[in-house]
Amino acid sequence: MSHTPHELAEEFPDMIQKMHDLCGSDAHFGKMYDAYHDVNRAVHRAETNVAPASDAHVADLRKKRMHLKDQISAYLTKA
Secondary structure, X not given: OXXXXXXXXXXXXXXXXXXXXXXXXXXXXXXXXXXXXXXXXXXXXXXXXXXXXXXXXXXHHHHHHHHHHHHHHHHHHHO
């Protein structure tokens, strides 16, 4: 189990400005970006026992985070 936050700036360090620009100009990207951060925070809180959760729930959150990250990555590649 990892206790390291998976912030998008760490995941895509060369795309920080592009993400910032898209958040301001593209509502769909902004929603994905916000959803990723919400899920990422939930995973981190569960992993650090700030907000304990069942293993199954944490696994579902991780899958959702990975799916959002894949969508964001594809969006950044296309944009």
